[in-house]
Amino acid sequence: MTDKDPSFLFSGITFNRKKFSGDFARFKEKKEINDSEETLLENIIPEVEVAAKPVKKRKRKASVSDPVEGFNVFKNSKTKPVLEENEESETASQGKKELYRQMERDAIFRKQHNIHTSGTNISSPLHDFSELRSRYKCKPYVLRNLAELGIKEPTPIQMQAIPILLSGRECFACAPTGSGKTLAFVVPMLMKLKKASKDGIRAVILCPTRELASQTFRECKKIAKGKKFYIKLMTKQLANTGEFSKLPCDILISTPLRLKSAVNKRKLDLSRVEYLVLDESDKLFDLGLLKPVDAVVKACSNPSIIRSLFSATLPDTVEELARTIMHDAVRVIIGRKNSASESIKQKLVFVGSEEGKLMALRQTFEESLNPPVLVFVQNKERAKDLYKELRFGDIRVDVIHSDLPQPQRENAIDNFRCGKTWVLIATDVIARGMDFKGVNCVVNYDFPDSSSAYIHRIGRSGRAGRSGEAVTFYTEADTRYLKNIANVMKASGCEVPEWILSLPKLKWKKHRPKREFIATKPQDDEDEEEE
Numbered sequence: 001m002t003d004k005d006p007s008f009l010f011s012g013i014t015f016n017r018k019k020f021s022g023d024f025a026r027f028k029e030k031k032e033i034n035d036s037e038e039t040l041l042e043n044i045i046p047e048v049e050v051a052a053k054p055v056k057k058r059k060r061k062a063s064v065s066d067p068v069e070g071f072n073v074f075k076n077s078k079t080k081p082v083l084e085e086n087e088e089s090e091t092a093s094q095g096k097k098e099l100y101r102q103m104e105r106d107a108i109f110r111k112q113h114n115i116h117t118s119g120t121n122i123s124s125p126l127h128d129f130s131e132l133r134s135r136y137k138c139k140p141y142v143l144r145n146l147a148e149l150g151i152k153e154p155t156p157i158q159m160q161a162i163p164i165l166l167s168g169r170e171c172f173a174c175a176p177t178g179s180g181k182t183l184a185f186v187v188p189m190l191m192k193l194k195k196a197s198k199d200g201i202r203a204v205i206l207c208p209t210r211e212l213a214s215q216t217f218r219e220c221k222k223i224a225k226g227k228k229f230y231i232k233l234m235t236k237q238l239a240n241t242g243e244f245s246k247l248p249c250d251i252l253i254s255t256p257l258r259l260k261s262a263v264n265k266r267k268l269d270l271s272r273v274e275y276l277v278l279d280e281s282d283k284l285f286d287l288g289l290l291k292p293v294d295a296v297v298k299a300c301s302n303p304s305i306i307r308s309l310f311s312a313t314l315p316d317t318v319e320e321l322a323r324t325i326m327h328d329a330v331r332v333i334i335g336r337k338n339s340a341s342e343s344i345k346q347k348l349v350f351v352g353s354e355e356g357k358l359m360a361l362r363q364t365f366e367e368s369l370n371p372p373v374l375v376f377v378q379n380k381e382r383a384k385d386l387y388k389e390l391r392f393g394d395i396r397v398d399v400i401h402s403d404l405p406q407p408q409r410e411n412a413i414d415n416f417r418c419g420k421t422w423v424l425i426a427t428d429v430i431a432r433g434m435d436f437k438g439v440n441c442v443v444n445y446d447f448p449d450s451s452s453a454y455i456h457r458i459g460r461s462g463r464a465g466r467s468g469e470a471v472t473f474y475t476e477a478d479t480r481y482l483k484n485i486a487n488v489m490k491a492s493g494c495e496v497p498e499w500i501l502s503l504p505k506l507k508w509k510k511h512r513p514k515r516e517f518i519a520t521k522p523q524d525d526e527d528e529e530e531e
């Protein structure tokens with residue numbers, strides 16, 4: 001990027017200050033708050049949360065007005081109303097008392113649902129979807145569609161993220177895999193957009209993979225059913241030939257690369273976008289995708305845009321980066337940050353060497369194969385190799401990786417979804433966000449390259465309150481990295497052998513060792529045959 005074309009994520013946006021003087025003043029004020037790190041940390045991050053940066057914990061005395069976790073956030077907040085009864089009129093003081101009571105009720109409710117928030121003046125959580133109507137005048141079609149999909153009660157992330165987004169606040173949210181994050185941003189987006197319009201693109205959802213983008217597209221359509229919204233998926237064809245200037249589009253769902261290329265090459269205008277969602281945000285902020293994401297964020301230049309970030313894993317580095325682009329954002333964490341879903345039974349299996357894996361997998365399938373099963377490997381070559389080994393057996397097996405043409409990738413997903421395929425061999429291309437109903441078991445044939453990869457992979461099972469199982473093979477070479485996975489397992493309530501927990505702590509970047517070929521016959525035999 002040139003100096004004239006500064007990175008948005010790192011340098012901030014430049015816009016016409018005169019034209020948007022009102023908005024600029026608003027941002028300037030917030031920027032000043034953000035500039036003071038102490039103010040930010042003191043006011044936004046409550047002591048109960050894992051702070052983005054190490055902060056000295058201030059000792060605080062318990063008081064009667066400080067009954068539950070979370071409530072203190074408001075007490076410490078600089079924007080909080082201060083009760084000074086002598087100076088206040090009776091009515092105003094009554095109003096404030098009621099406000100505090102409401103805050104206290106909210107804090108109790110959040111505690112019951114494991115919702116942790118930080119930020120000031122956070123909207124009360126939803127107890128029930130019917131509140132969308134009573135509190136926010138939601139149109140009946142949303143409630144009707146939710147009911148038709150069998151969705152009765154909001155999940156904790158929906159309870160809190162929906163009212164935050166409806167109140168016009170930015171938000172970064174971290175909630176376990178399969179906990180309903182998609183609807184947590186789709187529902188408020190549709191409600192805020194109100195009705196279809198032909199005035200350019202109004203909302204963008206960025207997803208790291210095409211499969212996830214098309215799944216999110218379908219989810220949006222389901223919730224918008226009966227209402228004539230223009231919801232578009234950025235397909236290859238649309239990116240290459242679409243008439244963007246005439247395209248009516250309320251919500252555009254895309255991967256970053258396709259969207260960036262449409263913006264650059266075909267002059268797609270994102271300057272009117274009012275809502276931007278970065279789904280699987282930590283993946284989007286990975287080095288490989290950061291540039292196109294940055295370009296898209298920059299192209300969405302509307303100063304009143306509301307951005308939100310969602311993921312099941314939110315590393316501190318991503319949070320720090322996110323803070324540089326967000327304005328007065330509310331942070332919502334469900335349960336513990338960066339933890340696996342508690343409904344998954346997790347197991348580690350020692351297989352000795354690479355050769356041992358194939359035997360272990362075959363044995364596992366012989367003993368009990370309870371489809372649908374997902375088997376994750378380290379890369380596409382290994383996915384192809386493992387598929388070759390398994391495809392002639394009795395098991396209905398298929399494979400998905402990024403070398404396959406798009407229609408074949410879609411077929412693999414569809415066949416797995418409808419039960420035609422029992423075992424799907426996959427690379428991490430489908431490790432995030434994909435919602436396969438009722439995956440019974442995830443096998444990590446190859447050890448995941450990070451603890452967040454582990455959390456996302458195994459999170460393809462145990463979704464929406466269902467139970468699931470995850471088996472992770474490890475070899476001698478993987479042993480050094482066991483502890484990180486074991487910590488995730490322990491935090492989600494699984495038993496882990498003590499010796500693993502006492503292994504030395506290792507700073508883990510990416511564990512992607514060169515692995516031997518997957519083959520039934522040892523490589524030496526094959527060489528002999530060739531000779």
Ligand SMILES: Nc1ncnc2c1ncn2[C@@H]1O[C@H](COP(=O)(O)OP(=O)(O)OP(=O)(O)O)[C@@H](O)[C@H]1O
Nearest residue numbers: 151153154155177178179180181182312433435464
């Ligand atoms: N309130 C609800 N009640 C019941 N089921 C729900 C509810 N909200 C969403 N679901 C269902 O839960 C499943 C998982 O939802 P979703 O894919 O949004 O999870 P997620 O949190 O985004 O997971 P991931 O982190 O893996 O992307 C979906 O099948 C969805 O339809």
